[in-house]
Amino acid sequence: MRAWDLPTRVFHWTLVTLMAATWVTFYYAEFLQDPTLKWHRWTGYALLVLVTWRLIWGFAGSSTARFSAFVRGPAAAIGYGADLARRRSRHFLGHNPLGAWMVLALLGLVAFQGVIGLFTVEHNDLTAGPLYKLVSEDTQKLLTRWHRLAFDWVILPAIALHVVANTLYALIKKDPLITAMVTGRKPRHDYEDQREAVIVVRPILRGLACLLVAAAIVFGTIAVMGGKL
Ligand code: HEM
Numbered sequence: 001m002r003a004w005d006l007p008t009r010v011f012h013w014t015l016v017t018l019m020a021a022t023w024v025t026f027y028y029a030e031f032l033q034d035p036t037l038k039w040h041r042w043t044g045y046a047l048l049v050l051v052t053w054r055l056i057w058g059f060a061g062s063s064t065a066r067f068s069a070f071v072r073g074p075a076a077a078i079g080y081g082a083d084l085a086r087r088r089s090r091h092f093l094g095h096n097p098l099g100a101w102m103v104l105a106l107l108g109l110v111a112f113q114g115v116i117g118l119f120t121v122e123h124n125d126l127t128a129g130p131l132y133k134l135v136s137e138d139t140q141k142l143l144t145r146w147h148r149l150a151f152d153w154v155i156l157p158a159i160a161l162h163v164v165a166n167t168l169y170a171l172i173k174k175d176p177l178i179t180a181m182v183t184g185r186k187p188r189h190d191y192e193d194q195r196e197a198v199i200v201v202r203p204i205l206r207g208l209a210c211l212l213v214a215a216a217i218v219f220g221t222i223a224v225m226g227g228k229l
């Protein structure tokens with residue numbers, strides 16, 4: 001049965017691709033003959049647009065993509081975690097109450113990393129984020145440090161946890177979450193949250209309209225703050 005709309009799935013795999021590209025374009029900048037990190041900065045902007053898109057889609061998207069459908073309080077998440085530990089099987093069509101917190105954390109971390117990137121300065125003075133002049137030199141250094149440390153020590157471990165959890169769901173719980181993020185469909189079941197996803201009318205057109213709004217928000221904000229891309 002239908003679980004995820006096409007825009008949400010395209011969003012997820014584009015997010016994965018762009019995160020990898022952002023990492024590669026920094027670490028292989030020399031090989032790419034890109035001393036000013038042009039590629040890294042542009043994949044970073046693309047990630048900021050993508051995360052902004054997901055925030056809009058959380059209100060304008062199909063039923064399982066909406067924040068109102070999956071964001072629940074800590075009690076629900078703890079309760080679900082306890083049931084999971086007791087091997088009491090519970091099934092959700094959208095994100096489960098614990099997974100929902102992971103989703104919010106991942107979105108928040110990518111947004112944090114991207115925003116901080118706008119103020120980051122490069123160690124050899126060849127490049128910087130477009131808004132670095134808005135903050136003092138000390139703050140630039142601090143944010144650059146965070147831009148490095150957050151990625152290695154928070155984002156990478158969070159992604160590893162996310163991938164391991166989803167793989168274990170598939171292998172142990174026989175819950176094909178990864179396949180569902182590809183095909184958009186889940187096996188027939190009595191799901192706790194929704195019977196079947198209600199897909200919005202003309203999802204692709206709607207998704208593209210939201211993408212335009214997201215790009216306008218990101219690039220508009222940078223321009224208003226006096227940043228040059
Ligand atoms: C850069 C790495 C990754 C990031 C930042 C990331 C982030 C996210 C986010 C934000 C969501 C929520 C989707 C939404 O509601 O729009 C999600 C869901 C999901 N991701 Fe990833 N992801 C990454 C890599 C992966 C990989 C490699 C896999 C597969 C092995 C994967 C499998 C899934 C699955 C199955 C879901 C749906 C979980 C559920 O049913 O509740 N992700 N991911």
Ligand code: HEM
Pocket residue numbers: 019022023026037040041042043044045047048110111113114115116117118119120121122123124127128129130144147148151
């Ligand atoms: C979510 C998006 C982003 C991710 C995942 C990301 C990731 C990274 C990583 C892993 C590094 C290497 C840090 C190190 O180990 O030295 C880096 C450096 C850098 N990033 Fe980003 N970045 C993102 C967005 C941005 C944006 C939007 C900009 C600016 C427009 C930017 C500008 C820079 C600069 C200038 C450096 C070099 C810092 C240095 O040389 O120490 N980043 N980024």
